[in-house]
Amino acid sequence: MIGYALCGSFCTLKDSLRVLGELARKGYEIQPIMSERTYETDTRFYKCEDLRSKVRELTGRSIIHTVRDAEPLGPSSPLSALIIAPCTGNTLAKLANGITDSAVTMAAKAHLRSDRPLLIAAASNDAMSQNLSNIGRLITRRGVYFVPMRQDDPRGKPYSLVADFDRVEEALSAMKEGRVLRPMFV
Numbered sequence: 001m002i003g004y005a006l007c008g009s010f011c012t013l014k015d016s017l018r019v020l021g022e023l024a025r026k027g028y029e030i031q032p033i034m035s036e037r038t039y040e041t042d043t044r045f046y047k048c049e050d051l052r053s054k055v056r057e058l059t060g061r062s063i064i065h066t067v068r069d070a071e072p073l074g075p076s077s078p079l080s081a082l083i084i085a086p087c088t089g090n091t092l093a094k095l096a097n098g099i100t101d102s103a104v105t106m107a108a109k110a111h112l113r114s115d116r117p118l119l120i121a122a123a124s125n126d127a128m129s130q131n132l133s134n135i136g137r138l139i140t141r142r143g144v145y146f147v148p149m150r151q152d153d154p155r156g157k158p159y160s161l162v163a164d165f166d167r168v169e170e171a172l173s174a175m176k177e178g179r180v181l182r183p184m185f186v
Contacts (some may be wrong), residue, residue, distance in 0.1 A: 001083055002172075003079040003111065005033035005104045006055070009086035009123035010043040012050065015165035016121070021058045023169065030059045031079060035091070035104045039065040068119045070103040074110030074133075081175065082111045082118050085147070089124030089131040096134035112143055117175050121147040121163035129159040139184075145175040152186045161185075 004020055006013065023067050024030055032055045054062055064070050072080055073110040084104060091104055100109045100169065106119055120138065124131050127149070138144045148171070164186060174181050 001029045001031055001079055003031045003033055003073060003082040004059070004108055004151075005035070005082065005084040005087075005107055006038050007035045007086055007088040007091045007104055007123055008037045008040075008041065009088050009162075009163055010038075010045045010149035011082075011122040012165070013038075014085040015125065017051075017054060017058070018164050019085060020055070020166045021105050023175075024058050024060075031061055031064065031073075032056070032059045033064045033070060033107050034072075035102050036065060039063065039101075039103075044174050054152065064107065065103050067101070067103055067106045070106035071110055073107050074114045075096055076155075079111055079116060081172065082107060082109065083121065083168065083172065084118070084122035085121035085163065085165070087120045087163075089122075089126050092120070092122060092124060092127075092131050092134045092138065096137040115143060117145060119145045119147065119168070119171055119175050121165060121168055122149055123162045125157055125160045127159065132155075132169060142152060145171060145180055146184055147171040148186050 094105045132153040149161040
């Protein structure tokens with residue numbers, strides 16, 4: 001079973017749900033995880049109940065959305081892999097600095113402490129400014145992999161990077177082989 005965690009880059013959730021659906025249709029058994037903010041926030045992109053319903057429909061499972069429920073994902077209920085898609089700048093910073101205060105960061109901590117691989121599909125407006133050092137720290141960490149990223153709006157959001165969601169499954173396959181997809185920045 002793989003874990004699939006969603007954070008609050010609300011404008012990229014449609015792409016993430018598409019990937020989640022493709023993985024489920026290909027037979028992956030998936031445990032959904034959502035940050036508390038994503039789980040309970042209505043936005044112009046999704047009403048939170050609609051988003052939760054769609055995730056449950058795609059995976060056939062209840063959503064882990066609390067720190068308490070995410071903690072067993074390491075030793076007691078191990079996942080073969082964990083994908084965070086989208087992973088916000090806030091979550092990148094927490095992962096890089098060992099902060100465990102959300103369902104997603106707890107799932108990642110529990111997963112990584114068991115030496116299992118983590119795949120990050122970043123989506124952050126400050127990825128090439130405040131969060132660049134956090135990306136650098138995570139890139140060099142054993143067991144952490146990234147989906148290739150690109151600038152989504154170089155003129156309007158010059159510091160923004162977003163994962164190429166079309167390459168999540170390819171990055172997952174590479175990660176299982178211990179490889180990082182290159183180039184990382186496209």
